[in-house]
Amino acid sequence: MSQDLLNALALPMLFSILAGLYGYLRFPGRRPALLLNLLLILLVGAGGHWYQPDTALFNLLLIHSTAVFFMLLHHVQTPMPVAERIERP
Numbered sequence: 001m002s003q004d005l006l007n008a009l010a011l012p013m014l015f016s017i018l019a020g021l022y023g024y025l026r027f028p029g030r031r032p033a034l035l036l037n038l039l040l041i042l043l044v045g046a047g048g049h050w051y052q053p054d055t056a057l058f059n060l061l062l063i064h065s066t067a068v069f070f071m072l073l074h075h076v077q078t079p080m081p082v083a084e085r086i087e088r089p
Helices: 002-026 028-051 055-077
Strands: none
Touching: 002 028, 002 055, 028 055
């Protein structure tokens, strides 16, 4: 019975890691919204682990949270570009 929740969450969480990494690298302007969505998916997985604790699901959550942590860390350390104002004569 405990494998049902893992089967339901495994592919969506793996897809969110891959799609999140692609979106993070491809669209720098959308990073805050993307990271928020990844955190919400992580919370859904954590709720599933709370409902039915399983070692395999915990390992999947650990992989997902590590990927999100490094994306958040990189996002915080990346300087934001300053918009320049162009004065017209």
